[in-house]
Amino acid sequence: MTGYYQEYSKFLVAVDCIIFGFDKGELRVLIGKRKLNPGCGQRSLYGGFVREDESIEEAANRVLYQLTGLDHIFMRQVGAFGNVNRDPGERVISIAYYALINVNDYSQSLQKQHEVEWVNINEIPTLYSDHNLMVKKARKMMKEKISREPISFNLLPELFTLTQLQRLYEAVNGEIVDKRNFRKRIKEMDFIEKTNKIDKTGSKRGAYLYRFNKTTYEEDPNFKL
Amino acid sequence: MTGYYQEYSKFLVAVDCIIFGFDKGELRVLIGKRKLNPGCGQRSLYGGFVREDESIEEAANRVLYQLTGLDHIFMRQVGAFGNVNRDPGERVISIAYYALINVNDYSQSLQKQHEVEWVNINEIPTLYSDHNLMVKKARKMMKEKISREPISFNLLPELFTLTQLQRLYEAVNGEIVDKRNFRKRIKEMDFIEKTNKIDKTGSKRGAYLYRFNKTTYEEDPNFKL
DNA sequence: TCAAAAGTGTTAAGTTTACACCCATGA
């Protein structure tokens, strides 16, 4: 023991991830099955313990990488959860992070391997420990942020149609919006660029594909949806 | 050792408090001097280590009580700070909380005893470790919240004038607002009640004192400033 | 009597909302 603060208690610290995805018009969360005892087999968020040589943010990135094979995932801290008995095994302080990923980037095989599945945000089952609370807070924070900052694009493919983008906002906000009003606002944001490519998978006529231009956004960050 | 998770590392966990006050038209933060080594004597937020028998929220309440002698302080979590080398002594993961108090409730003697002082939010000196970051994030979160929820009253005496309330909003948002427009919006909020008392300390003429009615607010929570 | 803060309404500008039809295509 070489520390300065020897008289104080130490705690296990974990990270838990609320991973949002958008598919078939639904906002979804990756829910897994707990691999450790106690509570082995219960439905749970995916998480892991923080190691001595990494920051909590690095731990969250590591855990996300373990699960998805993806790097540089958009991620924000939800907060620390530290009730004394929140974990039935032993005291654990857990830091929750939410992440936004494009469901197409996540391989089916890794999904099966880790026994995780996409669950509609409105149909989350009872989860291990206080994970339902974490999901609730993450959802609220994400909803706030998505209307002020252009983070929605993390949930979509690089090229997307305006209808996809609209459905995403509708799913997040839980209310449908008027198509013409929505598109009017999009037109005012120069950083949502129309390409000359057309997506024919969603309709017979086809819809123009758009792209988020980060550089243009940073020149004039006037986002509001 | 009786835990389930024996193979994982444990960490010191602390709480640090960003205590906001409003006085003489200024938004201020309580800044102290660090009592422990390393960094003893440096300017710092007030904090303390989490104990085994308390949640992190309880720890924050305890620390706030130690410092101010006040209970039931309005408090919200800012987030967890967990870089590996954030504390020069030993690895410490710290959870920051911001608190709102009425400066009149805080006795001068306790203030001297703990060697803390109110510092204008725009003149915060370099603080220990990552405490400047914590203050910055706390300020941002508080600013967001104060315009959506009626938390400003925690910074004011029970009875306050509309000018005081306006100055508070101006200090938090960093911009002055039009008096007539401000008062118009106040009038629409029934839970900000005019009393028949008059404060004569701020002007010769005197100004009506108002009060926040929590019950009325909860019946119709239509706050927006 | 005058300096200093309290109190009070109206109008223009800007933003948000409501609303309906034609288009292109594959089945």
Place this chain on the structure above:
DNA sequence: TCATGGGTGTAAACTTAACACTTTTGA
């Protein structure tokens, strides 16, 4: 040919912002 989703503009309602003078009173 028709069902399906793609694409487009205008007017009314509402919200926000700009703006100036009178009142009260203690020094």
